[in-house]
Structures are given as C-alpha cells and as structure tokens.
Amino acid sequence: MGVSGKKACIFFYGADDAPSCSKELKAFDAAGKNFTTAGVAVVGVRNAAGAKGSDVGVKLFVDEGDAIRTEIGIQKDLFGLLGGRETYVVDASGTVASVFNSQFSPEEHVKTALAAVKELPADKNPLEDFLGKLGLKF
Template sequence: MAIQVGDRIPHFSALDTKGNSFDSDAVVGKKPFVIYFYPKDNTPGCTAQACSFRDQYEDFLDLGAEVIGVSSDSVISHQKFTSQYQLPFILLSDADKKIRTLFGVPSALLGMVPGRVTYVVDAAGVVQMVFNSMLAGKHIPKALEAVKKIVAVSM
C-alpha cells in the first residue's frame, strides 16, 4: 500500500553516502524534510534531478528542511555520484529495496524501471505532499512549494 498525504512516515534505516547508518528518527519529529526516490545514479534524468536539488538545497535549508535521496544503488555508487556532482544532501542506499517497498513506491515503464516519487514530510512526520512523475525536473519546484506551505502554516 502506497503512502499517501496525511499518512505518518514509516520508520526506516539505511546506509548513507559515508557508509554510516542513517535512522529516520534523525529527522522525523525534528524538522520538515523531502525524501525522494529515484531510479539510478548517473543516468540523465536522475543526475538532472539531483543537481536541481543541489542547486536549490540552500533554499530548503533556509526553510529548516532536509533533503534525502534514495535509490537501490550501492554506497560506493552514491559516493562517486555525490563527489562528481558535489551533492550536499543525504543519499541512502536501498539495495534491498526495503524502503522503496515500505513507502509503496511503484515501478515505472511497465515495471522495468524503479519509480521516481517525492514525498514532503512535516516536522511531525506526516506526509504533506506526494509527487509521482518520471519527469525529473518537476519534483524540485513542487517539493519547495510544499515545504514553504508547511513553514507558513507553522508560523
């Protein structure tokens, strides 16, 4: 069952780009965040999406929000991807696809490609936006707009 707007984010953990264990408790209940699932490091759409999040990362930080990217790529792949494109945010390795399954992220292109879905979660851990589109460039403005709404409501 896919996570929907209004659902509480499930607890998860995975290895981050540095090979450290990341636990969702590090952000849930502390600040708003964007968690986006993407198909694969170093592919044209995924690189464009990651670089767009990179280019607007300061905007998310200024709003008190964190950005987390998730794919099934290895920690080593994430390290190369992060280094090559100077990605300042967290990438998680979901090699066993447990997080993708937990969120109910669907596959795309007749099930041949892992889906591209972005979730915006408020500081209480409640999903405020779900955006499912293979159009990589559309995710960043939608996520930023949703974070701005969360921040405006909490003021």
C-alpha cells in the same frame, strides 16, 4: 535517515549516473539553500545498483533490496523496468504533506517540493511556547 522530528523532503530516484536522475540530483543540490532556509532536510534514496557516487551536497542513502520502496508502496515504472521516481515532503510531526510522482519530469520534483515546503506550518519558537504556558506573550 536522521530526519525524525524535522521537516524533510525525501526523493526516490534510480541511479546516480542515469541522465534524468543526474538532472534531478543537480536540481535538488542547486535548490539546497532554499530548503535549508525553510528548515527542511533533503534526502535522496536510490537502490544499491544505482549507487555510483555523486558529488552533490544532498544526503544520499541506498535502499537495500528496495525495502523502503516496497514498504511505502512506490510502484515501478515503464512495465517494471524502472524504479519509481517519487518525492515526499513531510512536516515535523511526520505527516506527509505532498507526494509527487513523475518518471519523466525529474526537475519538476524540485519545483513541486519547494511549493509544498512553502505551505508547511512554521516552526514553533520554544521560548514562545514556554512563555505561553506561563500565560505570557512573547
């Protein structure tokens, strides 16, 4: 997905053209600058049947056979009829800082993710780290 070593917001949803999923996609797209300013990559993941095409600026990936959902344990909702809708915020070390699960509040995923992003540790300045190793302060 191209987020290794970076802060990321990864959201799982059902289909590009489903009404609530479209709301979520548009909300993440609208908040894109907020995530970019915070140095956070945003990635959307849906199953192959849900990949209809979308004109949002968010990177979107297909989860073939729900392999990723299965691997991380995202449960299906509504008696197994709907793929789980979950959002993860991950720090640069790969530690999950926040998980939000709500099938029926798609826009809340963005609000919750942005709040979690504000709590992530600031990026280290490579020059400051180098000078610190030399015993110098930046």
